[in-house]
Amino acid sequence: MDRETTTSTSTLDLDPCDSVRSERERRQGFAAAGSLEVRWRPRLPTWQPRVMSLSSPDDLRDCFDQATRRHLVGTLVPGVELRTATTEEHEAHQDALWTSATDRRPPDSRQLFSDADRARVRALDRLRGGCLEHRLLWCAGDEVIGAYRGTQEDGGSYLMWNTVVRRDFQRRGLYRAFLPRLIAAVREVGFRQIHSRHHADNNAVLVSKLKAGFVISGFEISPRDGVLIDLRLFLHDGLGKLFAHIVDGSYAAELRAAGVALP
Numbered sequence: 001m002d003r004e005t006t007t008s009t010s011t012l013d014l015d016p017c018d019s020v021r022s023e024r025e026r027r028q029g030f031a032a033a034g035s036l037e038v039r040w041r042p043r044l045p046t047w048q049p050r051v052m053s054l055s056s057p058d059d060l061r062d063c064f065d066q067a068t069r070r071h072l073v074g075t076l077v078p079g080v081e082l083r084t085a086t087t088e089e090h091e092a093h094q095d096a097l098w099t100s101a102t103d104r105r106p107p108d109s110r111q112l113f114s115d116a117d118r119a120r121v122r123a124l125d126r127l128r129g130g131c132l133e134h135r136l137l138w139c140a141g142d143e144v145i146g147a148y149r150g151t152q153e154d155g156g157s158y159l160m161w162n163t164v165v166r167r168d169f170q171r172r173g174l175y176r177a178f179l180p181r182l183i184a185a186v187r188e189v190g191f192r193q194i195h196s197r198h199h200a201d202n203n204a205v206l207v208s209k210l211k212a213g214f215v216i217s218g219f220e221i222s223p224r225d226g227v228l229i230d231l232r233l234f235l236h237d238g239l240g241k242l243f244a245h246i247v248d249g250s251y252a253a254e255l256r257a258a259g260v261a262l263p
Contacts (some may be wrong), residue, residue, distance in 0.1 A: 028182035032036070057153050064189050065130045071185035072136060080169075081139045085147075090135040094147040097164045132189070134182075135179050138165065138174065143168045150182070179212060192236045202225040209233075215243070 018077030062128040068084065076082050085093070110118070146165040151156050153159050160182075165174055186194055198205050198222065210216075212254060218230035234240035241251040245262070252262055 002214050010239050053154045061132065067185040067188040068134065071188070076138060076174060077172070078147070079140055079175060082136050083139060084136045085135050087135060090137065090147060091151065093137055093144045094164060096146055097166055100166050103129050140169065146174065153195065158186045158191040160194060160196040192237065192239055194233040196231050197228040198231065199225065
């Protein structure tokens with residue numbers, strides 16, 4: 001399900017996630033007022049990827065796990081803890097949470113495919129190997145009240161697949177507390193950008209993420225979810241400048257100075 005969603009009843013008024021950005025940078029990006037009026041200059045991060053000495057995929061996975069423990073696992077807000085989960089445990093809780101969190105759960109497309117179809121897709125997925133992945137449960141005492149999944153994509157991109165929070169725990173600032181911690185964990189590993197997809201009418205999430213520095217990068221019509229809006233947060237200064245140049249022609253001199261061949 002290529003989207004990252006919370007329900008529109010959640011409180012998602014996010015503060016800017018990167019405190020080192022200047023006030024001028026905070027004013028850049030896509031304006032998030034009401035109609036999602038567009039300003040074409042994304043906020044650019046001051047962060048550059050740190051040089052890591054990683055001699056094997058196992059080293060990178062260890063780095064990912066350490067960043068997860070450092071930034072994500074533990075207390076999210078008083079009374080709510082984050083913990084990692086197996087695929088089976090996460091999917092079981094996520095399915096139950098969708099029912100309790102929203103009235104607009106997407107149709108289950110699995111019923112369209114035969115056992116042979118599903119087996120073939122699982123075999124195709126195995127060819128890609130094990131990608132880096134977050135599967136997190138949000139727990140209040142012994143109760144699971146939320147779930148999150150995010151995975152590695154090609155080209156140094158990280159995809160926020162979905163976030164779901166039980167209805168009675170929405171509007172408590174959980175997502176506002178979670179997002180900067182996730183960004184810190186993803187950034188530490190060396191990803192270049194964070195990618196997510198959202199229902200076009202999910203203004204609570206769209207406005208909050210635009211305020212946090214994400215920019216609109218495209219639109220999609222999904223057979224399962226309908227019209228979706230693509231958002232990206234660029235974690236690399238050069239990639240953000242290249243995106244801005246593609247949109248409005250800015251940063252041409254800086255990009256050429258860095259060796260990028262431009263028309």
